[in-house]
Amino acid sequence: MQSIFICKLIFNIMEGLKDFTIFTKKLLGSADTYNIILNGEHLGFGEKLMVENAGYAISEELRRRYKNKKILFVCGVGGKGAIGLSAARHLIGHASVRVIIVGDVSGIKNKAMLMNYRIVKDLIEVDSITDSNPDDIRRHLRWSDVVVDAIIGIGLVGRLSGLLYRTIKTVNGAGRNVIAIDIPSGIDPDSGAPNIAAIRARQVFVIHKQKTALRKYNADSSIIVDIGLPASIELFSGPGDVRAAVEKQRMDTNKYERGSVLIIGGSEDYRGAPLLSAFGANNTIAALRGGAGYVTVFAPDGIVETISSKSPEIIAKGFNEAHFGEKDMEKLRDIRHNALVIGPGLSEANITFKVVSEIVKYEKEKRNSIVIDATAIKVMAAYKNFIDSNMVITPHYGEFRALAGVDVRKYDLGKRINAAIDFAKDNGCILVLKGNETIITNGDLVKINRAKSPALATMGTGDVLSGIIAAFASSHKNLFESAVAGVYVHSYLGDKLFDEKGMHVVATDIIDALPSFLKDFDVITGV
């Protein structure tokens, strides 16, 4: 059911936009690739299927080009080795094939690799080389015309092991025609710089899309191997996008290094709004970093007491509600923060042209990220020249109309995407155009987040969203990725809670659900 819907949606987008690939990255780094794999799994297009498609596509290329040649596959024990084995499996019976595994076969964990290994070893002899027999590869190299490098790809971390180093050197020294799968073994998965050794390949069969690692690699040719990934994997947000925005945390991090968020908001009538943002930010920081973060609400003097009484974790400071003056600006400068949310519950009277210009100038100098929400969106609509690249603006359709002068309510998705891109490009900011299908764009890249339920159409959820985005932005430099991750987490939890509570989900439910969802994305170093 879901895939039919997605196909339809892509078709609709295509009608309006001709080619969806223009909205996604042109070159993939290693993190991008792993994120695609994770989003694929989420859509039911698992790594096993990717490996199988890649293996088949590569075997077809080899069959076409090297029909009567002897082909040796040199496979590592990871995902790249799995693709090599799958290609070898498809080629057996159509060409002379040999397979060598570099490493201990009893330690194979990759499921696609294991499946292919079991099948292939029943069909042909599969030798493995380890530290005890590293030179056994030589006789196979002598036999071969073509060598397929399936040793190690984007999973390379640190310095190559002795066995891989030696194998790469031996393959290079054999003078055969070497074809590398995805990226040649031994080059850095992102920069392409050679490790202590790197495969010299004449051809590279790049999986799915061009890689940043190949920018400077000197091969005679490289071809892109289509592995049938649906466009939705890169266009729609998923857990891979959360992974992209979660920074590794060190065991010795202190809470201030981890990122801190300031919320400017609240008024007599709307005391809860900045608190919802603050709780959203606090629970996200706590979930991503372990322990409480550092979140401050800066609100009109008259409501500070109420705000501080609601939670001991949130610090509340007051500004003069009648006249936000230099003293208040001084206070703001004293509040530790590297991301700011401005707008939730704020009264327009509190936030004049002068105040906005001073705050924006200060945050820019400090290289802080700013999430513009609610009332602050109206202010930005009046002072568009303040909009800058360190800002995420989060309008719903009504606010977008005030901001961009376009009513997108009746637009189809394609047209809405175009309107969003135009705004982000013209104003040089990140736009989160909220709706059932939320569009996130920096004017170049686009992500679509599709809610599966109306759970978030309730008061206060927008405030929570701005807090979550700011929390990501307080520790992750890429603001577009922070916005995509925030939107996905918020929407995913809304849908999950909808399954439990139907239309009775409230904003605080999302806040409470943040830690248990985000803990799965923990990456701790130095343990």
Ligand SMILES: NC(=O)C1=CN([C@@H]2O[C@H](COP(=O)(O)OP(=O)(O)OC[C@H]3O[C@@H](n4cnc5c(N)ncnc54)[C@H](O)[C@@H]3O)[C@@H](O)[C@H]2O)[C@@H](O)CC1
């Ligand atoms: N969209 C894509 O581009 C896809 C790419 N895939 C392929 O999967 C690969 C990623 O799979 P993996 O994550 O298993 O990564 P790799 O196959 O690149 O290698 C991981 C293995 O290398 C070992 N290793 C890491 N650093 C080492 C070092 N310094 N010395 C010795 N051994 C080391 C690890 O222990 C692990 O066993 C990609 O390179 C690509 O070929 C597929 O998984 C499908 C989708």
